Amino acid sequence: MIGLGSSGPKRVLVIKLRYLGDVLLSTPVLAGLRSAFPGARLSMLVNPGTEAMIVTNPHVDEVLIAERAGSPLRQLRFAAALRRRRFDLVLDLTDGDRAAILSRLTGAAIRVGFNREGRWRGRMYTHLVPVQKQPISMIRQHVMALEVLGIPVAPSLPVLRIRPADESAVGAALAAVDILPDERFVAVHPGARWWFKSWPADRFAGLIDYIQGKLGVKVVLLGSVADQEMAGAIMDRVETGCRSLVGRLMLLELAGLLRQATLFVGNDNGPMHMAAAMGAPVIGLFGPADPRVWGPAGPGHVVLYKGIDCRPCFPGGCLRGEQNCMRLIALDEVVPVVERMLAPLPERIESP
Numbered sequence: 001m002i003g004l005g006s007s008g009p010k011r012v013l014v015i016k017l018r019y020l021g022d023v024l025l026s027t028p029v030l031a032g033l034r035s036a037f038p039g040a041r042l043s044m045l046v047n048p049g050t051e052a053m054i055v056t057n058p059h060v061d062e063v064l065i066a067e068r069a070g071s072p073l074r075q076l077r078f079a080a081a082l083r084r085r086r087f088d089l090v091l092d093l094t095d096g097d098r099a100a101i102l103s104r105l106t107g108a109a110i111r112v113g114f115n116r117e118g119r120w121r122g123r124m125y126t127h128l129v130p131v132q133k134q135p136i137s138m139i140r141q142h143v144m145a146l147e148v149l150g151i152p153v154a155p156s157l158p159v160l161r162i163r164p165a166d167e168s169a170v171g172a173a174l175a176a177v178d179i180l181p182d183e184r185f186v187a188v189h190p191g192a193r194w195w196f197k198s199w200p201a202d203r204f205a206g207l208i209d210y211i212q213g214k215l216g217v218k219v220v221l222l223g224s225v226a227d228q229e230m231a232g233a234i235m236d237r238v239e240t241g242c243r244s245l246v247g248r249l250m251l252l253e254l255a256g257l258l259r260q261a262t263l264f265v266g267n268d269n270g271p272m273h274m275a276a277a278m279g280a281p282v283i284g285l286f287g288p289a290d291p292r293v294w295g296p297a298g299p300g301h302v303v304l305y306k307g308i309d310c311r312p313c314f315p316g317g318c319l320r321g322e323q324n325c326m327r328l329i330a331l332d333e334v335v336p337v338v339e340r341m342l343a344p345l346p347e348r349i350e351s352p
Helices: 020-025 027-037 070-085 097-105 119-123 138-148 166-178 199-211 225-235 249-261 270-277 331-342
Strands: 011-016 041-046 063-067 089-092 110-113 185-191 218-222 263-267 284-287 302-305
Touching: 011 027, 011 097, 020 138, 027 041, 070 097, 070 110, 089 097, 089 199, 097 110, 097 119, 110 119, 110 138, 119 284, 166 249, 166 263, 185 199, 185 249, 185 270, 199 225, 199 331, 218 225, 225 284, 249 270, 263 270, 270 284, 284 331, 302 331
Parallel strands: 011 041, 011 089, 041 063, 089 110, 185 218, 185 263, 263 284, 284 302
Antiparallel strands: none
8 A cells, every 4th residue: 555554554534624415425435444444543524513424433533623713823723733643644535725735734644635626735645536537426536535545445335323312312303293103204305505406495395295195105394404494485385284303303313314214305415415324215306416426325216407508507606597407307207206216115225
């Protein structure tokens, strides 16, 4: 392995300063590192609010939270604290300027990173992951960082674990919305980080009414506190009654609920990746992002995606208005997919 010596590194840092789904999709790298270096201390640095994706991960010894606010002095102190840990190896999976600088400031002798845009940050690393032009999954892109080091990679899916307390909270939450133990239900998550990644509220409402009114399966509406406005717009339109747990679950409690769901329907977001990791069959509604890169990991999932010519639209937002790619996904396209995945009962996808 490149420059790692016969005994391998003693202290390894993985950096992923992105969002929930990004962090979860990086967990196969943790499994690969633990397999290659069973005696190493493995740390991971993530953004505040995303640590739930790895805090219970069996391969991580230490979870570090990036300093995001405060004075430049606090930022320098944070960087100095990283350096004092004397990492031997850093894998930066972020592909961003700030993470690249932090990688360099650790002082690690071997620093692996991405530089897809060919920017100055490439000089912060000792080894760069080769740029791949064709669309490949984000998990595959992540594990290429291991291959740069000469670490063999076995096929692996994201790992997300919950605790007994999370399971208990899920049972209480489902009972509160009249979902009995072992009862089938569909989890619907309408949240999205940007409005142009969100399916319209009236279509979510129509889908909920169809599932409950025509198929006779209960629906639970999910989301964070930030999704309450969208959830309210949906509930105002639902005619068959709406069971809402929006803003009422912590992230690992949400994961526990998704493990019990018969089906998940939602936008391209972190909870979609959580559902797939917990073994729930997923219907993912995709707009700007390419599902070949960002689709739910594992077998048995379905994505609906138009792939129109203005994609990707980041960072400026959408200029198509009522003709945006999410609105091009019709309710009549989603309904038969839901019917097919609910009847017969789909086999559970076992969580690793």
